[in-house]
Amino acid sequence: MRPPVIVGLAEGSGTSTLAAALHARDAGRFEEWAACAADIVVCRAEQPSLRRAATLACARPGVRPLLAVTLGPGDQEQHAAETALPALQQRFSAVVVLPHVPRWHDRAPQHDDAAAVLAQASEQLTRPLRAYAAALRTLAAGVVGSGLLGRAVPPLLALPVAAPRRSRPEPLRRPEPPRPVLLTPPRSVAPVPLSRVAPGPEPDDEEIEAEPVRAGVAAGRAE
Numbered sequence: 001m002r003p004p005v006i007v008g009l010a011e012g013s014g015t016s017t018l019a020a021a022l023h024a025r026d027a028g029r030f031e032e033w034a035a036c037a038a039d040i041v042v043c044r045a046e047q048p049s050l051r052r053a054a055t056l057a058c059a060r061p062g063v064r065p066l067l068a069v070t071l072g073p074g075d076q077e078q079h080a081a082e083t084a085l086p087a088l089q090q091r092f093s094a095v096v097v098l099p100h101v102p103r104w105h106d107r108a109p110q111h112d113d114a115a116a117v118l119a120q121a122s123e124q125l126t127r128p129l130r131a132y133a134a135a136l137r138t139l140a141a142g143v144v145g146s147g148l149l150g151r152a153v154p155p156l157l158a159l160p161v162a163a164p165r166r167s168r169p170e171p172l173r174r175p176e177p178p179r180p181v182l183l184t185p186p187r188s189v190a191p192v193p194l195s196r197v198a199p200g201p202e203p204d205d206e207e208i209e210a211e212p213v214r215a216g217v218a219a220g221r222a223e
Contacts, residue, residue: 001149006068007038007157010049014070015042017104020111021118021136030157037154039143041092042068045077050084056091056157063146065155067092068139071100094142099131 004024008015019026043049069081088095117133
């Protein structure tokens with residue numbers, strides 16, 4: 001049998017600690033929008049993480065992975081895990097609740113301590129570690145009995161893709177009323193002064209009387 005593959009749904013789920021305790025392979029955090037292979041999925045006992053676990057879907061029919069729910073220091077998380085248990089049991093082949101270990105809380109991962117939990121006798125462990133060791137044995141028996149470790153690869157899991165939001169049509173805009181166009185008044189043109197022609201001398205009486213005679217002479221020549 002191959003070692004089990006463990007994947008966490010969120011940061012701080014206790015994936016590395018559980019992998020060290022079971023001597024399993026830590027596959028890190030579940031990637032969004034991508035299929036992920038896992039024999040055991042780890043989530044925290046918080047509403048967002050529990051809701052994500054309840055929406056996981058197995059990519060192919062067959063044996064489903066197991067779910068490990070890591071409790072925190074508060075009683076609220078215990079109640080949240082118990083409330084979500086019926087929905088989670090429909091998604092996974094088994095659901096195991098991992099008790100809270102105060103000595104591992106808000107500290108660097110105690111991988112060496114976790115790896116030695118199953119190797120020690122129960123009377124040598126503190127009460128929190130004793131409860132944690134019992135949950136580990138239940139989880140190990142469940143993953144071995146499921147037949148997952150006899151397969152070449154773990155089952156693929158994926159989160160459902162959210163439907164794209166429909167874009168709302170833009171409201172029709174009323175046409176703006178026509179605005180009056182301001183015309184620039186024509187420029188005032190200064191009148192150009194006309195050049196004045198100096199009048200000639202007025203004809204005297206003799207020239208006026210001689211004018212018809214000159215006209216007749218000119219007409220006779222033309223004939």
